[in-house]
Amino acid sequence: MIGQTISNYKITAKLGAGGMGEVFLAEDSKLDRKVALKFLPPQMSAQPDAKARFLQEARAASALNHPNVCTIYDIQEHDGQMFIVMEYVDGSTLRDRAQPFTLKQVIEIGIQVADGLAAAHEKGIVHRDIKTENIMVRKDGIVQIMDFGLAKLRGASRLTKEGSTIGTVGYMSPEQVQGLDADHRTDLFSLGVVLYELIAERMPYNGAHETAIMYEIVHVDPQPLSAVKPDIDPELDRIILDCLQKDVRERCQSASEISRDLRRFKVDSGRKRVSRVSTIRPAYSAIETAPDSAVTQSRATMAPQRSIRKPRSLAALTPWVLAGVLALALIYAVFGPGGDRNDGGVYRFSVNAPKGHNLVVEGAGNLAISPNGRLIAFAATDSTQSSRLWIRPVDKLVAQQLPGTEEAWYPFWSPDNRHVGFLTRTGKLKKIDVTGGPPVILCDAGSGRGGTWNENGDIVFAPGAASGLLRVSSAGGVPAPLTNVDTTRQQNSHRWPWFLPDGNRFLYLVRLGVGGVESPDDSVWIGSLDGSINRPLMQSDGNAAYANGYLLFPRDRTLMARPFDPGAIGEMGDPFPIAEEVFFDAGFNNAVFSASSNGALSYLSGAGVAGYRIVWYDRKGNVTDTLGDIGLYGNCRLSPSGSQFAINLAEPASGNQDIWVFDLERNVRTRAPPD
Numbered sequence: 001m002i003g004q005t006i007s008n009y010k011i012t013a014k015l016g017a018g019g020m021g022e023v024f025l026a027e028d029s030k031l032d033r034k035v036a037l038k039f040l041p042p043q044m045s046a047q048p049d050a051k052a053r054f055l056q057e058a059r060a061a062s063a064l065n066h067p068n069v070c071t072i073y074d075i076q077e078h079d080g081q082m083f084i085v086m087e088y089v090d091g092s093t094l095r096d097r098a099q100p101f102t103l104k105q106v107i108e109i110g111i112q113v114a115d116g117l118a119a120a121h122e123k124g125i126v127h128r129d130i131k132t133e134n135i136m137v138r139k140d141g142i143v144q145i146m147d148f149g150l151a152k153l154r155g156a157s158r159l160t161k162e163g164s165t166i167g168t169v170g171y172m173s174p175e176q177v178q179g180l181d182a183d184h185r186t187d188l189f190s191l192g193v194v195l196y197e198l199i200a201e202r203m204p205y206n207g208a209h210e211t212a213i214m215y216e217i218v219h220v221d222p223q224p225l226s227a228v229k230p231d232i233d234p235e236l237d238r239i240i241l242d243c244l245q246k247d248v249r250e251r252c253q254s255a256s257e258i259s260r261d262l263r264r265f266k267v268d269s270g271r272k273r274v275s276r277v278s279t280i281r282p283a284y285s286a287i288e289t290a291p292d293s294a295v296t297q298s299r300a301t302m303a304p305q306r307s308i309r310k311p312r313s314l315a316a317l318t319p320w321v322l323a324g325v326l327a328l329a330l331i332y333a334v335f336g337p338g339g340d341r342n343d344g345g346v347y348r349f350s351v352n353a354p355k356g357h358n359l360v361v362e363g364a365g366n367l368a369i370s371p372n373g374r375l376i377a378f379a380a381t382d383s384t385q386s387s388r389l390w391i392r393p394v395d396k397l398v399a400q401q402l403p404g405t406e407e408a409w410y411p412f413w414s415p416d417n418r419h420v421g422f423l424t425r426t427g428k429l430k431k432i433d434v435t436g437g438p439p440v441i442l443c444d445a446g447s448g449r450g451g452t453w454n455e456n457g458d459i460v461f462a463p464g465a466a467s468g469l470l471r472v473s474s475a476g477g478v479p480a481p482l483t484n485v486d487t488t489r490q491q492n493s494h495r496w497p498w499f500l501p502d503g504n505r506f507l508y509l510v511r512l513g514v515g516g517v518e519s520p521d522d523s524v525w526i527g528s529l530d531g532s533i534n535r536p537l538m539q540s541d542g543n544a545a546y547a548n549g550y551l552l553f554p555r556d557r558t559l560m561a562r563p564f565d566p567g568a569i570g571e572m573g574d575p576f577p578i579a580e581e582v583f584f585d586a587g588f589n590n591a592v593f594s595a596s597s598n599g600a601l602s603y604l605s606g607a608g609v610a611g612y613r614i615v616w617y618d619r620k621g622n623v624t625d626t627l628g629d630i631g632l633y634g635n636c637r638l639s640p641s642g643s644q645f646a647i648n649l650a651e652p653a654s655g656n657q658d659i660w661v662f663d664l665e666r667n668v669r670t671r672a673p674p675d
Contacts, residue, residue, distance in 0.1 A: 006083075007078070023038045035087070036087070058075050064125065067521060069120060070089055070144045071086065107265065109143050112142070113145060114255045114256070121254070127147070129190075131171040131193075134147050171193045174217055184254075188254075188258060189244060199225055199240075222244055235268070369596045371417055372598065375393055387409060389401070402434065421461075421474070423451065450497060457474040459474050468482065491510055494509070507526055507537070507546065509525075542555075542591045549563060557580070558579070627662070633648065644663050645661070
């Protein structure tokens, strides 16, 4: 069929074949895009019942619109043979992977597959054939599930299909093997098999033939992962074995549950590396703001929740940040001219905060290296907790404070290395000449979330925590809207812009979420001042920057780099790590790093996330006790009797934001039921 044109699709190559048909790569001449055409076996098109069921399932699957599900564009018929038009996924299946996946990669794959399944199950669609061959990893790292709605249509037998293999049988759930009705929980069992296989590098059921494998699936419990890989965390073992429960009533009940558990495991496993605790300036308080204090603890594990029998008067939130060294590090010239990685002549050194000051980490993003790589601007607080900007030449040991920069944060440089733009906590966008002179107000900015400056004197900035981007002249004036938050796509914020070298196009983070609940499916977009482009570039939960041929972005507190040609948008190489334990504030979706035009990199070293401690004060202002673990709390309300209090708790990793009620007499807490 290669070379044929069917409808508006010109077939150019064969991608694969199996019991459910053949797949070809084709060019869509109408929409000028690559697509995949899947031709179903002739016998399926010849059976009226099978054809009707296929059409029903394919229509349902085509309604899915999720980044972790391969999209179905169309259903057609050619010479009596049905075919579907699907999104072409440029990547490889989990089965085709040559090298074993790391544990972090497996967890991320599990999260994305679970998210895709959750979206399908919400629409009543069950895949029924989750296996490594049906899960693709795109070159940009996004994981997509293939063949939704097709595995159900296998003819008369529920157990096998034409061309079935031992590998396929190995992923079946007990209810599938026994020919029983299978609902969405059969996909969860199969996902557990996939995760087990990727971690253990072997299948959980290993009979010598199909019948033996089916017997094991129904009657034999798999060996725990910790017995195969002794270094596996027991909590991860529990999550996967929960998917592999034979009784559907004992199995985890939703894909969202799996995604949530894996996200929590990812965060908790990272927190185990935390070694120190430091304070940050308070962003908000519940009843009365607790005064800031010096570091008082050196362990990441807080005191356990316990009963407090002494009289109480006031509850407050004391802000903390779990972190490591909290020192500014500089890697001078990570990349050489032309985008080549500079593995020789790389200089690393630390920049300490000025004496009597602390680096500002609240909200992250409070440092910027100049385009020529010679100066670092950063925010630091004094004993009054007021933040100001400081400038430190990389070849000097002393930093100088910029006068008039009270309440400054999120600095960014002008292309000529002479001015620093910055936002303030008082809702202004300002600039200051680093060679001398007072700051100049450019416009109002609300609670800003980053800015960037091009050679034509344009500044793009985020004016608030829930807004699109604005554009204003570096001379000041009335800002103009540049991007609009698309609530129909569940967007709630555009933030952290970064100009590309042409001064027209820029990167920015699009954060998703509905009703105050954040989503894990955030992404980096690319937009332009002239409006010629505005689309997603890659999935990411943090800010991105460009430097000398590389795109920089955070992943699990590791700063990653991937080759990127800004002149050929969409063409990116494989990512690789360049710095570990980079401080990341999940509440702001921001990692503390900055890169110069010539490849010098500055970042804040630290492992952890910002949070708050619940603290009790007496009427004299003395701390009497603390309660619970550190978390992203807010809006605390104490009951009239003083025996309970309600508090909001956000979980950025899972996207949940709920109200919890603490019962102080019984020493328990419960999640308030949803409305």
